Amino acid sequence: MMENVLLPKLAKIVKSEKMTAIERFLQVEVLDKKFAEVFDYQPGQFIEVSIMGVGEAPISTCSIRTKKGVIDLCVRNVGRVTNAIHHLNIGSLIGIRGPYGNGFPMEEMEGSNLLLVAGGLGVAPLRSVLQYALKNRAKYKDITVFYGIRTYDTMLFRDEFYNLLAEGDKLGCKFYLSYEDSKDKQCISLEAEHSERCMCGVVTKLFERIKLSPEDTYAIICGPPIMYRFVVQELTKKQVPPEKIYMTLERRMKCGIGKCGHCIIGDGTSIKYVCKDGPVFTYWDALHTKGMI
Amino acid sequence: MILNLEDELLDLLSNLDVKSFIMASSAHEETDLDVAFVEGSVSTEEGLERLKDIRKRSKILIAIGDCAVWGCVQAMRNQEMSMKERMRKVYDKEENFYDVLEPKGLSAYVDVDLEIPGCPIDKIEFLNAVLSLLHGDLPEVKDYPVCVECKLNEYQCLLVEKGMPCLGPIIVAGCNALCPGLGVDCIGCRGPIRDETNAAEELNVLKEKGYDEKYIKNRLKFFGANFGEIAKLSKMLEKKQPGKGGK
Amino acid sequence: MKYVKLPKENLDAFVENLKTHGKVYGPVKIGEYYSFQEINNSKEMSLEYSRTMIPPKKFFLKLKERLFTFNEEKGEYKETLEEEKIVVFGIHPCDINALKLMDKIYIDETPDKYYKMRRENAVIVGYGCHPDEYCFCHSLGTNYAADGFDLFLHELKDGFFVRVGSDKGNAIVSEISELIKDVEGSDIEEFRAAERKREKEYTLELNIRGITDMLALAYESEVWKEYADKCFGCGSCNLVCPTCRCYDVVDNVNLNLKSGERLRRLDSCMLRKHGLVAGGLNFRPTRIERLRNRFNCKGSLREDTLNCVGCGRCTVYCPSQIDYVEVLKKVRGEL
Structure with a gap:
């Protein structure tokens, strides 16, 4: 059976702490044990967080993986989905997809x-x-x-x-x-x-x-x-x-997998999907891709 | 339209504590509200005071219907003549007996959290909005034109294929293109898309299709007279018409 | 490629056989326009059609559809996708080439299950066409489908010259061996002559050489403002485009407030919300940026192919008659 990448996987909120008037720190744990084993992410990658009945929003990870199946998120209350996330209690279920995006080239930067x-x-x-x-x-x-x-x-x-x-x-x-x-x-x-x-x-x-x-x-x-x-x-x-x-970069990365098109930027010579080709870009990318910064 | 939600109404009401819904029940309580759905345009000082009072008492204020959103047909002659002139025409006196204001939508006077446009409103859109609110958030606002819904339903383009004076390109969607789906060109009952609609181009397109300026002006103003660009266009056309004598 | 001939009188029997492979859809005239609709026999189709308003992409990336249902109480996301076998009859070369472009995004990279499953469950029967004044597919090299179909029919005087493009197509041909004939030399000559003639029928020309650079160089050009003044931002161009693939999703809650569904519909980069991020910042706030973005996206390269197949739909169905080819000519400075 082919995987349905648009179908979120369930995760539970295990920590939720208010950090500022508009930002919360959340720690979520995926429920599926098999998925927890393989669920890993790199600095700079993001996941799509789903709230049933509200929608989906891309949130970048704010830590490295310390425990299998767990991810830390810092969520600013700016829209419908993030507002809903702010109102969830510990133990609430959310959906997640991902991780998506290229992340920072941590290996390339070694030695510098x-x-x-x-x-x-x-x-x-x-x-x-x-x-x-x-x-x-x-x-x-x-x-x-x-x-x-x-x-x-x-x-x-x-x-x-x-x-x-x-x-x-x-x-x-x-x-x-x-x-x-x-x-x-x-x-x-x-x-x-x-x-x-x-x-x-x-x-x-x-x-x-x-x-x-x-x-x-x-x-x-x-x-x-x-x-x-x-x-x-x-x-x-x-x-x-x-x-x-x-x-x-931040754009409206709605699907996370380079399909829905909302995060598209650039010109004829260089069209990029921020979610798939990024969200991490170099300044050189910005120099030859119009509208990036 | 709300009362026409026969299949859903009971379930819906079981989730709501209705304090006042004059069209449905005589029970009426003036109290603080979580959500106020307000119909009708503001057209008198008295109405305006009442609106301000409701705003003060409500956490969320929702304008429903084109009257409450844009002022609807009663606003059609706005900007064309002063209140004095209108009084003189109708009552033969200049005095403003009823403290009448130029009809406008609610957002001209108070903060509005959500607008559910339409004349009448689409009951499913209303239902989804209430369900969203009960679920804990404001529904997502549609700010794209009727054309989108025509295409998604694969309805024939009445403007392009039949040359009908369809206002679809400038009117906010949410009706699921009900009229064009039945072969009737959009008359714009849901009003223009706020801060977005290209009304000037609609005028150009319809003129090219052979409709005269006065007809187009009336059509645009029917539901959208208070929309800035339509008001501007109609002023421009009025200035032009006496000189050229219209078409 | 394997070639066979289907005599005209056997077309209906052929369609009858196709029904055993799934629901058969073909181009049908409704009022003044054409649409791919389910058909019962070949006579319901208008095979001489110019173009359908909505391209056959709709069978794979649906105009609107449910992605899944959810239930908060049960804590579940439930896929509701159902398999259905279909045959799409009469697709023009431009639309076949457009599907190939769509496949690159929806199948080759992180496959979209909905799209991929439907593609696998479909039989594609191409059909030769003649250009009208809006077609410029020959400028893009998409006026001929070299592959991307199961069967392709080219009309001859007394039948159809059939190209068999896949195993699936070959299986169908073997099932109807009594309906088909071998091609003869005269059929081949007729096919060749028809193709030569067709090449000469094009009246609209778009020079795409260096178009990516021309677009980048015109980034600050006045041309975008000029056309943005005409543009409604209504999204019709995108919604009728066979290569546009943007979509949007929305959640609907049921009356019990616990369950609901996530819906997907085609989206358009000409709509205001397309470039909006949470918090209210819009990266393409006006029609100028949106129009420019649309043209740059269409005129960008993906594995050496532009995101346009020259079908002419965006020009035909633009309510303010913005001419796609004219805009690109202005971008190049030709007009």
Whole structure:
């Protein structure tokens, strides 16, 4: 019997924690034991989450696999499906399909420095990259993380990132935080505590704080659409070649398998399905595919 | 139309606590509401006050029917003459006795969470909306034209193949192309697609097919007079007509 | 390729035999237009048809269909797909080539079970055609179906020159051996002459050389604004296109609020919601971007083939008569 890839598989919510006013952390576990065995995913991949009677939405994984059949998701309440997800309790059933997408080329980047640049919710997929790199620490040179937030209230995985801010060097990565609201008291006190690693401004300002060696550094970007251009500009100024700048895009990836067409971008010379050809692309892809960033 | 849901009505009502539905029951309670379905256009100060009160009392306000969405046929002569002129024409006095306003849909005055258009509404669309609400979310809004439903049903294109003055390309879908399916060209009872409809092109297309401007203007305004682009077009045509004497 | 001849008087008996392979659908005239409908005999068909409004793609990627049902209480997703054998009679070469394009996406990469199963359960009987003023398939090389069918009928004076394109087609031919004849030299000559004549019947021409670059170079061109002003964004072009494959899904809940179904319908990249992501950001907010996207998608390459077969439907069925070929000529600067 042929597999029906559009038919979701049941999964149970085992953890649901409020992270910010609009974001929740969810851990889900697939029910089918056989599927749990093979269910694996790479940093940068996503799954389609189905809520019966509401619909489906693509959500990227925010961690590496730690337990068979389990996946961590960070869900922002922005639409019908994500709103429904926010209202589910522990034990509720959801449907999942996937994983889909190409993911970040973790092997290709071995032996190089990694610079992760995240803005807002963009930190969720990059968290899985960071976890992967820290787990395989010996395979990479320096690991640097830039995380841009608006206010302290919007900061995701607060304890975890606070820890990295304070002790990151011991844990294997240099963690930098930028915040946009200059009146945010909690951010100001964070800056006072860690003036080296925390500053007020947009995320690109953090480039002032580091020396980048373009010949052996891969940059990985994820954030709101507006952010890409500015970050790419900085990286280009610093001579990082376009093919070593990776970014993950957000589009309406409704089917996840390159059929439904909603995530299509590009021009006659280069048409891409973000779900299938991406969601991870290089800046070189963006240079020859119109409408990407 | 809601009461025509004979097969589903009892099941539906068992899930609802109806506080007021004057057309169906004399029981009436003015209280805070989870959902208010509001029919009718705003055409008097009194009606407007009542709408504002309902808005205040309701978590979700849903406009049902073309009256509540666009103002419907009573708005057809909007922008064409002032209230004073209208009063003079009908009552021979300029005074506005009944505090009458230019008929408009609800969203011209208050926030509307969902619009279920149509004159009349499509009962299945209404049913699905209520089921979505009971299930815990707002239904997905259709914002594509009737043409889509004609094609999905493989109905003949009355505009292209028969040259009929079908408004399908500019009218919001959801009726499952009921009229075109019966060979009747769309008169636009569900109103234009908000912020999207290309009304100017409908005028061009129908003119090319030989319909005169006045006919097209009336057809566009019948259900869509309050739609910005249609209002603009009709003003333009009115200015033009006295000079050229129309077609 | 194996070639046989079906005498005209045996067409009905042939259709009768096809019925044993499934429900037979053929081009039928309804009012002013053509549609693939179920037929009982060959006389119900209009084999001289120009084009159907909705292409035969509808048999495989349905215009609308249920994907599955769900039940919250039972915690189940249940597939409701049923197998059905069909025969689609009278498909033109452009539409056969379009199905081959569809197969690349719906079968070759992550197969879509619904589409694949229906393709496997169908017999495709092609039928030769003559171009009208909207056809430009010859510019795309899709005016001839070299494969992608089980049987292909070319009309001769007294019968049909039949190309047998698959095992399935051959099995059918063997079943009706008493209805068919061997082809003779004169049949071959008649077929060749007809094909030569057909080549000369085309009046519409589209230069596709370098079209991918021409489209990319015209990305900021005024041409998109010009046609977006005419465009309704109604999606008719996509919905009648034999190679458009976008779809949308929606969930419906039953009265018990616990069970329901997920439906799929064909979608169109000309509709406003197509490029919308949750949160309200739209990557193609106006008809300018949507129109440009549609043309770029049609004019992009997939394994050396464009996403267009030159059937002319999008031009014929555009309510504001936007001419596909004219737009692409403007893109090249020819107009």
